Amino acid sequence: MSPLSTSAPGVRQAAFRFRCIACGTLNDSASQDFRCAHCGDLLEITYPRWKEASPDAAKLKSTWRNRRLSSEPIDQSGVWRFRDLLPALETDQQAITLGEGNTPLYELPQCARSTGVPRLFAKHQGLNPTGSFKDAGMTVAATFARLAGFRWVACASTGNTSASMAAYAARGGLRSLVLVPDGKISWSKLSQALDYGAVTCQLRTDFDGCLRLLQQLVLRAPVYQLNSINPFRLEGQKTLALELLEQLDWQPPDHIIVPGGNLGNSSAIGKALGEMHGLGLISRLPKLSVIQAEGANALVRTLREAGGKRLISVQAETRATAVRIGNPASWKKAVNVLEATSGACEQVTEIEIAQAKAEIGAEGIGCEPASAVTLAGLKKLLKQGFVKPEESVILVLTGNLLKDPDFTLGFHRGDLFRGTPDESASARLDPWRRPPIVLDATLDAVIRTLEQAEKS
Numbered sequence: 190m191s192p193l194s195t196s197a198p199g200v201r202q203a204a205f206r207f208r209c210i211a212c213g214t215l216n217d218s219a220s221q222d223f224r225c226a227h228c229g230d231l232l233e234i235t236y237p238r239w240k241e242a243s244p245d246a247a248k249l250k251s252t253w254r255n256r257r258l259s260s261e262p263i264d265q266s267g268v269w270r271f272r273d274l275l276p277a278l279e280t281d282q283q284a285i286t287l288g289e290g291n292t293p294l295y296e297l298p299q300c301a302r303s304t305g306v307p308r309l310f311a312k313h314q315g316l317n318p319t320g321s322f323k324d325a326g327m328t329v330a331a332t333f334a335r336l337a338g339f340r341w342v343a344c345a346s347t348g349n350t351s352a353s354m355a356a357y358a359a360r361g362g363l364r365s366l367v368l369v370p371d372g373k374i375s376w377s378k379l380s381q382a383l384d385y386g387a388v389t390c391q392l393r394t395d396f397d398g399c400l401r402l403l404q405q406l407v408l409r410a411p412v413y414q415l416n417s418i419n420p421f422r423l424e425g426q427k428t429l430a431l432e433l434l435e436q437l438d439w440q441p442p443d444h445i446i447v448p449g450g451n452l453g454n455s456s457a458i459g460k461a462l463g464e465m466h467g468l469g470l471i472s473r474l475p476k477l478s479v480i481q482a483e484g485a486n487a488l489v490r491t492l493r494e495a496g497g498k499r500l501i502s503v504q505a506e507t508r509a510t511a512v513r514i515g516n517p518a519s520w521k522k523a524v525n526v527l528e529a530t531s532g533a534c535e536q537v538t539e540i541e542i543a544q545a546k547a548e549i550g551a552e553g554i555g556c557e558p559a560s561a562v563t564l565a566g567l568k569k570l571l572k573q574g575f576v577k578p579e580e581s582v583i584l585v586l587t588g589n590l591l592k593d594p595d596f597t598l599g600f601h602r603g604d605l606f607r608g609t610p611d612e613s614a615s616a617r618l619d620p621w622r623r624p625p626i627v628l629d630a631t632l633d634a635v636i637r638t639l640e641q642a643e644k645s
Contacts, residue, residue, distance in 0.1 A: 204277045208235040221407040223418050234420045246469040267291035268325050268428045275424050285332045285361035289324040292316045294436045299552050308581035312433050315556055315589035322587045323353035329425030330415050331357040339413040345399035347510050348378025354415045355385035368392055368399040375510050375593045397516040417453025418518045427461035441475045443580035446563045448587055449479035449488050450512035452523040459526025478532040480566030482507035486536045487517050497524040509542055511559035511588055533575050537565035540614050543600055547621035555590025
């Protein structure tokens with residue numbers, strides 16, 4: 190079978206082009222591995238017409254605000270509501286949408302007190318339709334896959350991407366193929382892909398091995414790749430930043446802190462910040478920082494050991510499954526974003542992740558382990574003096590608590606780190622543990638438990 194073209198009939202490319210992030214070559218179409226034909230680096234989407242006639246910032250803000258009152262499905266989407274800065278559709282009905290976006294911005298008063306940062310907030314992307322930030326990118330990428338005439342879409346995944354892709358494929362009448370590493374993802378995430386009808390293959394390799402195989406597959410078969418190297422994905426994901434700044438009345442925070450896995454999300458947010466600044470939607474750039482798990486710290490090592498000039502791959506190992514990636518595809522984009530926004534990159538331990546997750550949970554806000562690296566990383570950036578207590582900080586929470594319930598249950602039962610090198614150090618987590626209490630079914634037993642809890 191021969192692959193189809195990204196620029197097949199149905200995809201309007203007059204308003205956008207593909208640009209290589211390394212050599213800058215512009216093209217109207219892209220190969221199915223989304224790499225530059227000249228130098229082999231990744232592509233991004235650019236909008237040449239903005240140079241000729243830049244969109245009016247005040248008019249854009251007014252348009253986006255008014256669309257929030259609309260009952261049209263495309264306006265109910267927190268992604269497509271910002272479609273003026275996305276690749277254009279011929280009709281609004283072409284969008285494959287599940288009403289994604291529109292995620293809340295929470296204050297974190299308890300975490301603010303414990304860290305000493307009074308203006309601390311969480312943008313919770315885990316409240317998207319399939320429970321993760323992936324939906325914001327998938328609505329755009331799946332839409333353009335269908336417009337280009339593809340019947341099959343595919344992804345390599347540690348869980349969240351597969352759930353999101355399968356849902357949007359099902360919604361759009363497409364077939365989906367999922368490649369996941371055998372035994373190394375959350376079953377809660379995999380169950381979503383199964384329920385949404387994906388053909389799911391568990392490969393005896395890690396995520397990076399799954400991605401390598403996928404990139405070979407799309408060059409030989411008419412299958413459209415929906416991993417974050419797909420630039421349409423990042424266009425959708427950049428709306429996280431647009432929505433966030435709108436929620437802040439277009440007053441930029443001092444810091445935005447994101448988890449770092451395959452690094453597509455930090456790349457997308459950084460792209461959005463640059464575009465907003467260039468269009469006059471915001472007056473300055475926030476510092477965007479990336480936090481990784483210590484056992485999956487490819488970007489940290491790339492910056493510290495190679496000055497950001499070449500990727501230092503790692504054998505990824507962390508319980509934060511969503512960021513268990515050792516060879517991140519978008520590392521160059523992430524390096525560029527860190528440089529452009531003067532951001533930082535830090536790593537945190539498994540114990541620090543578990544504690545931060547419990548602290549966020551104590552706010553009544555659940556998140557998956559990978560999201561909690563942001564709070565753990567903030568603590569380190571505060572100690573280093575990179576973040577000042579008087580500054581405003583936004584933590585991006587990328588996934589829902591229910592994405593990885595085994596982690597949460599293991600934490601509160603006290604057996605999460607049993608039999609591991611972290612077992613002795615995990616005693617410091619005891620104050621945050623809330624294991625279930627087994628009692629006799631008597632009123633006195635329950636009352637005694639209440640009285641004991643009142644003393645603690």
